[in-house]
Amino acid sequence: MSEEYFIPFNFSEGQGLQPEAEKPLPIKIGDLLVQSTMIDQETLDSCTALAVKMHVPLGRILSMEGHLAEELLGKALDVQDLIVKGSLSVTNGVTVLKLIKQQALTIEEAVARVNALPTAAGVKASRLGDLLRESAAAQQKQIEKAIVDGINASLPLGQVLLNRGVITVDLLNSALLGLRIIRDGIATRSQVLQALRSARLRKLPLLQPLMELGVVEEDPYPYSDIGYLMYLSGLINERELISAREIEVTEDKSIDEALISCGFCSEKSVTALNELLNMLMEGALQEDQAIQLTKKLETVDWDIAQVLQALEEQEEYFEEELEVAELLKVTGCIHPEDLEVATQKALKKRQSLAASLLESGFMTQMTMDGANTLKSLVEQKILDLEQARTLLAYIHENDVDIASAMKDFDWLPASMS
Amino acid sequence: MFGSKKPQPPPSRGRINLPNIKHVPSMDIYQTMFEQARDNQPRDVEQLFVAPNTNLTYSLSVKVESGRNNPLWTLLEDDGTEAQMLWQQESGDFDLVNDMVCMSVQSTRAMDRSKTGMPALDPNASLTQPVPAMQQESRFQDDSVGFNSPPAVNPADLAGYNPEGSPSSSGSFHPTQSSSSLSTFQQPQSGGVDYLGDKMPSQSQHGPRFTAPEPQLETKSLEGSVESTQISTLISNLNNDGLTGRLEILGDESVGEVYFLNGVAMYAHVAGILGDNAVRELITWRKGTFAFFPDEKTEVRNVLKPMMDTVMEGIALLDKKKHLERMGLTTDAYLVKKSRNMSDTEVRLMLTKGEPLNVDKQIEVYRTIGHKYSLNDLLRDRPMESADWIPLIFNFLTCELIEIKPPDAVKVGALDFLGDGKKEVDALLESMVRQETGVLSYSAFLLYLQHEFYRFEAYGWPMSIILFEMNRKKEYDSNQKRGDLQTMFDVLPPSAVQNAARRIEMVKRPLDILGHYEMLEYALLLPNTRTASAAYVANRILQTLTVTPLIKNLDKKSLKLAFGVANLPADGDSVQQLLSAARKAKDRAVEANFPLIISKSYK
Structure with missing residues (x-):
């Protein structure tokens, strides 16, 4: 070390030799738990007093007293760690913990949702929100509020906007189709935006303006996934299909994964449905047969062998007389x-x-x-x-x-x- | 050649002439010209050149002046009998100038003889639309037959050049400052109105670049954004350039279109407004996109006033609108009367300071403005076109009859005036909510129900109730058929109920009351609502609760929902009868194939 960097300690000048003071925590674990409504202030106070008296960590007291499950406490400590590292703000950390508690999410899932929250600088990246805003279908404030409400109610953005009457089902459908088209490189974002704006104003499905622009010549997604098959069969309604589509395009999932995450089908039935779809596309099944078999999947959890076996059994057609x-x-x-x-x-x-x-x-x-x-x-x-x-x-x-x-x-x- | 015929290019004192060439100038010539002009300000530097295989001669000159940011380029064309200026462009972009020169030479060559000025493009318009195959084909055929590219021209530049007016391949095609700034190469060249009607102009009339619109695929020759190109400028230029076609403008809220026939606006409409008013309305738009579709015609005419008059009126309207916006006017902003008790005479006197409009109408509108009255409210109560309401509000403001307040300045809670006293009310409301779910308690719900019943009795307003249950199927076994597990339900965890309540909050009206019903059920009270409308709300609740899982592992399949809808007076005339009917319907819904039953179905 060169001399100029050596600064000798001089005790005679009265300097105390103390370890460097620890940086104060942005938020104490107790406060974090109270703010995220995991415990109330009264519980915190009494448990803190006991922890001090017994010289044991607060978390252990909370757990022993049955106020907080150990798993949740562990997650709270992880979140506190993220706050200390600066990966999360205190506010977002509190929201993350609330989501973990209310919706049984993992830390990663909760953080991902919170990262979509608007900041002071405006709306954070939201594919659907951006598209709707830029096509003048919804205002920034409406989207910001809908993102927050969506996180709180565990609903996708599009569904919140639908519930609030900001957009129509047809417009949401068009916007989601637009996102699929952009994702698959069929059209540029600006082309989709222009078409979406035109579709909204002229009350048309998105495909028509896209065709007028010469971007596509026909429906790029004709009858090609199990979501549509389920919709055709009446297993899910249009709104449920749209919800799955939104998750598909905004969370980069396949439609199969999206349908499972929405709770519309199980992994097993997805396999069976895909088999049915393939058979339908290859002409091995008629459309009405495929629809009948798909309907059966609502009440049973068959594998494909059972589905094929059911092909042999003809459903009795019962016509209810109604006056x-x-x-x-x-x-x-x-x-x-x-x-x-x-x-x-x-x-x-x-x-x-x-x-x-x-x-x-x-x-x-x-x-x-x-x-x-x-x-x-x-x-x-x-x-x-x-x-x-x-x-x-x-x-x-x-x-x-x-x-x-x-x-x-x-x-x-x-x-x- | 140049200078021999009228009109002649204005002689420039001290002009520097470069040696004539027999091809289109190359890039190094542009560079040389610019350097010469820069070093010899303010003298012109001129380059004469001949277009191959024609008898046309061109003069390209450049001038650098201290007041200008960029050099000014001018291209003149001489056909041996007459010389005319094709364009002037202020630009430091040699690629752009080269593109424009090539375009001019190519254009006039292809048409054999140019009768019009060099078409230039809208300053801010961009053509992103791919050229339809048919057009490309005809263009390339034309090029291959009649034009051998001059050696000095970069082939890439020519390939990128788009006769429809699109940017060059380099994307550097930029504004010109030609007075005729919006022409396109699809512009009919014959002038006059000799092809009115449906008869399409022949190829020879319009040069090889004229392409008939395809029957199904609309072909845009020009598009851009309203933010960068004012509608008034756009309309004026289409008018000046004598174009035929349809101008479509997509605004934020509606679509407008204006049909032009040889530059004359024939038909306009926007959001139910027709004719001259529609043109004026469009001019006030400041957001959106526009596209011009050449050769689309209509036989209906509703634009009657001289276009320039309408444009001037529109611009005046736009100025007023901008002023109002600067003063804080939005559709949600409140129009607050400065004095609430002015007599008609006083108002009349105040209005004399403003623009001369129909005073009676102004007073009538002024009287419409009530307490907490927004522009939205005004336009709802007295629907008016912007051409009508902008001058009115402008007058009210300038005559100091009203002031404009932002929405938040007026929106206050009904009890906010109590200050701290309101906290007690808030605490009371808080005590009516069950903490674990955040939903109104059963007794509080009954309190509201009783209150609404009094209204029903006093005024005969109908009231509906949706009684519903939300449970979790205890051990959901997907191998068993529906209906086998109905006795095995768990109540939802509080977090799921909280999420459900948040979703219902989004669907219901603010006046509807959601509460717990008895121990394990819930109810929504809908004032002034009939049965079927309540069923509609119930269905929306059903949808929003099942569209995605309420919480993890609580999805559509594991959630058991049942809704019963009842109404007064449809199901009786007392609260007891109403609740009894709702209970019966809900119990029936538990068993039914579809979990929503309206009570009068089973009377």
């Missing part, structure tokens, strides 16, 4: 006395009951058409009777047609949408 008049009566669309009057009149005039109801002004054409369509849908087992009743009441109360009602409830089957 339109009864449907109208039980949904409150017509009063029983009015029904009686209309029936008598129909008998007297030798006309149909429907004509009599309409002629008497007991029923609007819209409701009558809705009842007839619903009868048919129930008989074909496309809808449950309970759904038909709810829809008919909705049609009657709001004077909307059957298609609008089914769309409002997201009950429009894939075959009809």
Whole structure:
């Protein structure tokens, strides 16, 4: 060491020889636990007093007293460590612990979610959020709030925006398709943005403006994954499919993984579904056969051998008879006395009951058409009777047609949408 | 040749002439010209050259002046009978100048004889659209037949040159300052209106670069962003350049379009506004993108006023809008009357300071403005086009009748005026919530229910209740069929209930009350709501609870949900009847194939 760097200690000048003072912790473990609502302040105070008295670590007391499971305590200490290292801010550390406690996430999962939170500088990278903001479909503030709410409610961003009415299902569908297209290099981001903006304003599906721009000539994803097969079979509805798609494109998962993480199918049924899909694509199965077998997977957890065996067994087709008049009566669309009057009149005039109801002004054409369509849908087992009743009441109360009602409830089957 | 015919290029005193060449100048010539001009300011440096296989001669000159950032390039063309200026460009980018020179030479050669000025591009427009195959083919065919590339021209530059006006291969094609700044090569050259109607112009009329639009695939000749190119400039240039086609503008909220026929705006519409008003409206837009689709026509005409008048009105409107925005106007901003009790006469007097508008209408609108009244509210109550509301609000502001306040300045809680006194109310509300779930307690829910029932009795407002259960299937066995496990349920852990409550919060209206119901169930009270609408809300709750797992390992398959919907007056006229009907429906939903039952289904 050169001389100029040697600074001798001179005790005579009164300098105390003390070890370098430890840097104060950004947050004590007790405070971290209180702020993340793992324990309350009262518990912390009493346990701290006991820990001091007994000369044991606070964590051990908390664990021994049954206030905190050891596993959670370990995670809290890990989070504190991340805060000390500067990898997490105190606020984010608290949020991470809350997520771990509330949603049983791993530290990595919770940190990943928190890293998507908006900062003072604005929205952090969110593929869907950015696309929606840049296409003027949602404002920055709405997206920021939705990201926070989504993390708190364990919902993907798109679903929060849907719930809040910021965007429509069709727009979310288009945005997610856009992200898939960008991911797969079919179009550039700016092309997708331009098309998405046009699609939003003209209320069109994204594909049309993309075709007009000459970016694609046809649907780049025609019927090619098990998500769509499940949707076609009615195992999941449109919104559930969209949710899985969002996880697929925003979390870089395959659609299979996304469907599993959403809880729509198990790993075993995913394998079976993929086999079914392959058979369908190769022409070994008809579409209706594939759909029937897919439906079976809702109630059983078959492997492919069992699925193929089921091919041999023909389902009995049971057609439920349903009286339109009864449907109208039980949904409150017509009063029983009015029904009686209309029936008598129909008998007297030798006309149909429907004509009599309409002629008497007991029923609007819209409701009558809705009842007839619903009868048919129930008989074909496309809808449950309970759904038909709810829809008919909705049609009657709001004077909307059957298609609008089914769309409002997201009950429009894939075959009809 | 040059200087022999009228109009002649203005003679420059002390011009430096470089030796004539018989090809398009090469890059080193541009460099030499610039250096000469720079070293001999303010003298012009001129290079004469001949386009191969034509009788056309060109004069390219450059001038460097102290007031300018970049040298000014000018290209003149002489066909032996007449000379005309093709363009002027201020640029230090030799690639750009080279592109423009090549383009001009190529363009005029291909058309044999140029009757118009050199088409230049919109300063900020960019053409990112790939050229459709048909167009590319015709272009390349044309090039191969009639034009041998001059040796001095970089082949890469020529390849990148796009007759439709796109940037060069280097992407360096930039603004020109030509007065005719928005022409494209697809511009009809014949002038006049001799191909109105549906008859398409022939190739010979318009030169080989004219390409008919493909029947299905729209071909844009020009596009850009409104942020960088004002709509007024765009419309004026399309007007000046005599173009035919459709200008489509995508704004944030709606789409507008204007059809031009030889530069004359024929038809315009945007968001239900038609004609001259639509043009004015479009001019006020400052965000969005535009694209021009050549040769699209319409036979309907609704733009009647002279375009320049409309553009000037639009610009004036835009100025007012900018001023209002500077003063803090947004759609959510509040319009606050400065004085609440002004008589009509006083208002009338105040308005005399403003622009002369219909005073009665102004007073009528002024009277509409109420307490906590935003621009959104005004436009909801009195729908107006921006051409109408901007001058009105501008007048109100300049005549000091109103002030504009940001949304947050007015949005306060109803009890905020209590200050610290409000804390007691907050504490009371807090005590009504079950801590572990964050959801209103059963007794608190009943309190709200009772209150709503009084409203039902007093005013006859309908009320609905959604009674529901959320449970976890105890040992979900996927090998057993649905329905076998219904007796084996666990209550949800508090964290799952908290998440569920957060999701329901997103779906319900702020006025709807969510609470615990008895020990293990939940209920949502929906004031002024009928059965089917309540069923709609219940269905949305069902969807949002199952769309992704509530917490880890609590997904759609392991979650047991059942919803019963009841309503007053549909299901009776007392709270007891309402709750009884809801209970019956919910119990039925537990057994049903679909977990949502409306009570009147089973009356």
